Amino acid sequence: MLTVPEMFAAATRAREGAAGAQWVSGLPALVDRLLTRWELKVDGSLLHGYVALVVPVRRADGQAAVLKVSWVDEDTRGEASALTQWGGAAAVTLLKSAPEDGALLLERLNPYxxxxxxxxxxxxxxxxxxxxxxxxxxxxxxxxxxxxxxxxxxxxxxxxxxxxxxxxxxxxxxxxxxxxxxxxxxxxxxxxxxxxxxxxxxxxxxxxxxxxxxxxxxxxxxxxxxxxxxxxxxxxxxxxxxxxxxxxxxxxxxxxxxxxxxxxxxxxxxxxxxxxxxxxxxxxxxxxxxxxxxxxxxxxxxxxxxxxxx
Structure with missing residues (x-):
């Protein structure tokens, strides 16, 4: 299982309280389930932003992608529908989603x-x-x-x-x-x-x-x-x-x-x-x-x- 970066975990707990702490504790198991469900293999070092973990992965056919798992709130709830609407034009391409888990499988861009x-x-x-x-x-x-x-x-x-x-x-x-x-x-x-x-x-x-x-x-x-x-x-x-x-x-x-x-x-x-x-x-x-x-x-x-x- 992955280890949640302490900086991300601490910030989430401070911002979201007990609910955030519970979400952070369940993240490793959630990511493992998503890797299995979508037939993904980890392919690089874990990244994170303010409200999401980003895991570089490869799909079963070898395609490079990233698995993004976000804290679900008013700001992030509509992300999948927006990406679907854009269809990869001027925005990152959405490959799969599990909105109930705050999970998106996205094309891999250059984060640097x-x-x-x-x-x-x-x-x-x-x-x-x-x-x-x-x-x-x-x-x-x-x-x-x-x-x-x-x-x-x-x-x-x-x-x-x-x-x-x-x-x-x-x-x-x-x-x-x-x-x-x-x-x-x-x-x-x-x-x-x-x-x-x-x-x-x-x-x-x-x-x-x-x-x-x-x-x-x-x-x-x-x-x-x-x-x-x-x-x-x-x-x-x-x-x-x-x-x-x-x-x-x-x-x-x-x-x-x-x-x-x-x-x-x-x-x-x-x-x-x-x-x-x-x-x-x-x-x-x-x-x-x-x-x-x-x-x-x-x-x-x-x-x-x-x-x-x-």
Whole structure:
């Protein structure tokens, strides 16, 4: 049986309490059952993220794959349906799933090469191009971002008060006003990734990177969606937050932030104004999360993004 990495186990127990501890204790047996059921052999060192273990495996026919077993919650519950909807276009290919176990069998990508390792201009261009492909009609049963915006109208100012009024009052006010418009406006109904950042776009092995635009798109695939439904512009803020140091290094982070946002929106065929509204709202939510979880650096970047976009 596999040994669950202690860092992953401890984080899960701390986050999920007794239920998390019980889940962690049953993981080795669950993975063994899945290996048997799907005729898999372990083929490499165990990896893990925040909520999932990833086991490199080979199928009975020798195909390289990974077995991903996740803690099942609202964020991860829709992953299989989203991957099915994408069908391997711009996202990792789903080979098998057992939703009741939080288990997915996925094509094997290169975990050591993501868009974080590509120069900024090309990373932005590729991320936007893939995002346009991901924004397809959604499957049923996913949370709507308009409903999240409706909830944030009251939740953001309440949290801001509870946390001792950190940051600038007017930014919270602008975010609440944007929520009202985003919750009541016409919007769109696209399948959203929900956690789309450069580190969640991995390279596919064995695709020649100089074979033209079509091959270049196939070279990359999104992973780890937390799928939602609604405006495509909702998906953009992680692409501003991540690689922030490159924006700060320009000497005018606010202007550079707006420039990156407009470049992504234009290339992903999204509306600049609505993108700014969603990113402002999500930046304020991020900032309050950062204060609540005592991550001041994360909160500071989020306030900078909000200030650049209000």
């Amino acid at each position: 090469r993501s868009l974080e390792h590509v120069d900024e201009d090309n990373a932005v261009r590729l991320a936007a191009t893939l995002l346009r492909q991901l924004h397809v009609p959604p499957p049923v049963g996913l949370v709507k971002v308009a409903d999240i915006a409706r909830r944030w109208q009251t939740a953001l100012p309440r949290e801001w008060e509870t946390l001792g009024r950190p940051g600038r009052r007017e930014l919270v006010g602008h975010a609440v006003a944007a929520c009202a418009e985003l919750a009541s406006g016409p919007g769109t109904a696209r399948l959203l990734h929900g956690d789309y950042h450069y580190g969640n776009v991995l390279a596919r092995p064995f695709v020649h990177p100089t074979s033209g635009a079509a091959a270049e798109r196939k070279e990359w695939a999104a992973i780890d969606p937390k799928p939602l439904v609604g405006d495509g512009e909702f998906d953009l803020i992680p692409l501003l937050r991540n690689r922030w140091d490159e924006l700060a290094a320009t000497g005018d982070a606010a202007q550079a932030c707006r420039r990156r946002l407009h470049a992504i929106a234009d290339q992903a065929d999204l509306d600049r104004e609505r993108a700014g509204q969603w990113c402002l709202v999500r930046a304020v939510d991020d900032a309050l999360w950062g204060h609540e979880h005592q991550t001041p650096g994360f909160a500071a970047v989020a306030w900078e993004i909000a200030g650049a976009l209000h």
